[in-house]
Amino acid sequence: MDNIYMYYFSGTGNTLYLVNQLKECISEIIIIPIASLLDVDDIVIPKSKTIGFCFPNHAGHIPIPIKIFLEKIRLEGDEYLFAICNSAFSKCFAPDDFVKILKKSGCRLSAYFNLIMPDNHTIVAKDYKIPDKEEFKKCEDQSQEKLSHIKEVIMNKEKFIEKDDKPAPFPVWIDKILGPIIFFLIQKHPSILLKGRLYADSKCNSCKICEKACPANRIVVNHSRPIFDYKISCFGCYGCVNFCPVESIQVASKWFNGRSYSSKNSRYPHPYASVKDIEKQKTKGI
Numbered sequence: 001m002d003n004i005y006m007y008y009f010s011g012t013g014n015t016l017y018l019v020n021q022l023k024e025c026i027s028e029i030i031i032i033p034i035a036s037l038l039d040v041d042d043i044v045i046p047k048s049k050t051i052g053f054c055f056p057n058h059a060g061h062i063p064i065p066i067k068i069f070l071e072k073i074r075l076e077g078d079e080y081l082f083a084i085c086n087s088a089f090s091k092c093f094a095p096d097d098f099v100k101i102l103k104k105s106g107c108r109l110s111a112y113f114n115l116i117m118p119d120n121h122t123i124v125a126k127d128y129k130i131p132d133k134e135e136f137k138k139c140e141d142q143s144q145e146k147l148s149h150i151k152e153v154i155m156n157k158e159k160f161i162e163k164d165d166k167p168a169p170f171p172v173w174i175d176k177i178l179g180p181i182i183f184f185l186i187q188k189h190p191s192i193l194l195k196g197r198l199y200a201d202s203k204c205n206s207c208k209i210c211e212k213a214c215p216a217n218r219i220v221v222n223h224s225r226p227i228f229d230y231k232i233s234c235f236g237c238y239g240c241v242n243f244c245p246v247e248s249i250q251v252a253s254k255w256f257n258g259r260s261y262s263s264k265n266s267r268y269p270h271p272y273a274s275v276k277d278i279e280k281q282k283t284k285g286i
């Protein structure tokens with residue numbers, strides 16, 4: 001079989017864990033981080049008949065970097081395209097997002113899967129708890145089982161669009177009206193929505209981990225607390241929030257994302273993911 005190019009984006013390591021696991025069962029897979037390609041205007045996809053995308057569910061949709069990436073790539077039109085989304089609890093409209101974006105290139109998704117992984121949106125739920133060892137093991141076992149099914153579907157190039165009938169994170173009409181406006185503002189005028197949203201409190205020790213973890217390169221730490229560049233679009237991955245070793249980065253409450261419990265709740269990076277792994281996503285040529 002030809003190489004399978006697998007493009008991924010991961011904020012806190014859940015997606016990275018899944019692509020690495022899939023690569024262990026399918027040796028033809030070549031993993032490519034999307035964050036390393038976003039500043040390239042014309043992204044050339046190596047000629048391959050099988051191309052995959054793996055990403056987290058962000059507010060019921062594909063994350064901003066996946067959207068930017070899909071809009072930039074050129075495809076032949078006859079590739080077998082598959083997508084693997086991972087969510088904490090709710091439905092993701094990824095197949096609809098793919099249809100909309102790929103329409104221009106005359107391509108369509110052949111297979112779509114959704115896995116459940118621990119929630120890294122640790123700041124929105126009042127009673128958020130990091131999964132303990134047992135819960136995490138259960139999640140690992142479930143994903144292993146699902147990955148063997150995914151392998152079978154991909155290797156046989158079957159059509160398979162997983163039915164995702166969990167509840168949507170927002171009423172669909174709100175999503176339809178506000179979603180495109182929020183997407184537009186975050187991409188084109190990020191400061192309008194994001195100014196003051198993320199900040200580091202007095203616990204910050206200037207270790208620069210947040211700067212390394214930020215896939216959008218919008219954090220700079222110069223001998224003091226991090227400066228967030230509000231002219232650069234934020235991917236909303238919460239890598240900075242979750243990897244900060246002293247839980248210094250806080251998320252301010254704002255109307256479009258409800259209350260923030262960042263000062264009370266603990267943080268979740270995937271237990272096998274290091275900041276180095278996340279930072280590596282920005283390295284070109286891997």
Ligand SMILES: Cc1cc2nc3c(=O)[nH]c(=O)nc-3n(C[C@H](O)[C@H](O)[C@H](O)COP(=O)(O)O)c2cc1C
Binds near residue numbers: 009011016058118270
């Ligand atoms: C900004 C943001 C929004 C999210 N929205 C949803 C959501 O709508 N539904 C859901 O089930 N999970 C949601 N999540 C949780 C992530 O999809 C989930 O934890 C995923 O496994 C994280 O993958 P990563 O570690 O590769 O970034 C959200 C996470 C973030 C940071």
Ligand code: SF4
Binds near residue numbers: 200203206245
């Ligand atoms: S990771 Fe945390 S402690 Fe380190 S520089 Fe960033 S905010 Fe400060």
Ligand code: SF4
Binds near residue numbers: 198215216219228233
């Ligand atoms: S600022 Fe934080 S949430 Fe935004 S892209 Fe960077 S790491 Fe992700």
